[in-house]
Amino acid sequence: MADIQYLEQMATQVRRDILRMVHAVQSGHPGGSMGCAEFFTALYFQQMEHNTDFSMEGKNEDLFFLSNGHISPVWYSVLARSGYFPVEELATFRHLNCRLQGHPTTHEGLPGIRVASGSLGQGLSVALGAALAKKMDGDDKLVYALCGDGELQEGQIWEAAMFAAHNKQDNVILTVDWNGQQIDGSNDDVLSLGNLPSKWESFGWKVLIGEKGNDMAAVLDYLAQAKAASGQGQPVVLLLKTDMGHGVDFMSGTHAWHGKAPSDEQLANALAQLPEGLGDY
Numbered sequence: 001m002a003d004i005q006y007l008e009q010m011a012t013q014v015r016r017d018i019l020r021m022v023h024a025v026q027s028g029h030p031g032g033s034m035g036c037a038e039f040f041t042a043l044y045f046q047q048m049e050h051n052t053d054f055s056m057e058g059k060n061e062d063l064f065f066l067s068n069g070h071i072s073p074v075w076y077s078v079l080a081r082s083g084y085f086p087v088e089e090l091a092t093f094r095h096l097n098c099r100l101q102g103h104p105t106t107h108e109g110l111p112g113i114r115v116a117s118g119s120l121g122q123g124l125s126v127a128l129g130a131a132l133a134k135k136m137d138g139d140d141k142l143v144y145a146l147c148g149d150g151e152l153q154e155g156q157i158w159e160a161a162m163f164a165a166h167n168k169q170d171n172v173i174l175t176v177d178w179n180g181q182q183i184d185g186s187n188d189d190v191l192s193l194g195n196l197p198s199k200w201e202s203f204g205w206k207v208l209i210g211e212k213g214n215d216m217a218a219v220l221d222y223l224a225q226a227k228a229a230s231g232q233g234q235p236v237v238l239l240l241k242t243d244m245g246h247g248v249d250f251m252s253g254t255h256a257w258h259g260k261a262p263s264d265e266q267l268a269n270a271l272a273q274l275p276e277g278l279g280d281y
Contacts, residue, residue: 067123165204
């Protein structure tokens with residue numbers, strides 16, 4: 001069990017990793033990645049029961065599936081820093097023939113990745129399949145998944161939501177990165193999601209709302225609440241309010257950094273706001 005100061009320091013280091021990876025190749029998605037640093041850090045360093053001696057099947061351990069695969073930089077950073085592969089490999093992000101592709105894939109054999117993702121709307125369905133398999137195998141561990149809020153505009157999400165509730169899949173915890181932004185602008189401008197908590201409740205899910213998605217102590221508490229709510233006959237969704245680009249003043253709260261790499265000057269400015277504590281790769 002890591003202490004909160006270490007987890008906060010890790011989240012800051014993860015943000016440094018994200019910025020440096022995307023800057024180095026002038027390609028990638030820093031905004032959503034930065035906003036989810038606390039979530040991924042809390043999940044992998046505290047909440048999940050997982051094994052860095054990776055197997056695709058993942059028997060007797062918690063599993064995680066990333067649906068919005070474009071935020072791969074934050075996942076790669078946390079996987080490396082939690083021991084799945086060498087931290088130095090982060091320097092190969094988006095290089096030709098590397099294992100750290102822009103969207104996670106499986107054919108490169110990168111430990112921690114169980115499904116290719118990035119074609120939005122599919123991750124929850126995959127997570128539900130894995131959760132059903134765990135039930136059939138008598139495996140009492142949980143399946144976690146993350147999707148973006150803009151991704152909820154995909155119809156497959158709601159088909160999966162109906163399926164999960166109908167089948168009482170209470171070993172699934174979905175987190176929605178509720179930052180209010182997507183590639184073309186705010187969710188409200190592109191296609192309003194309406195009353196999101198009521199939508200999920202009407203589909204038969206246990207709904208938790210996390211107002212402070214970039215506060216480590218709060219995120220730890222939300223994830224603990226979600227775990228405590230599992231096993232009670234219905235799937236659980238955590239609507240986690242985050243700030244896209246969190247941690248860097250000129251990136252914060254805007255869709256402009258959804259898929260844009262910082263310049264040399266912008267990188268220097270951003271890193272100056274994020275003190276190095278655990279060592280850059």
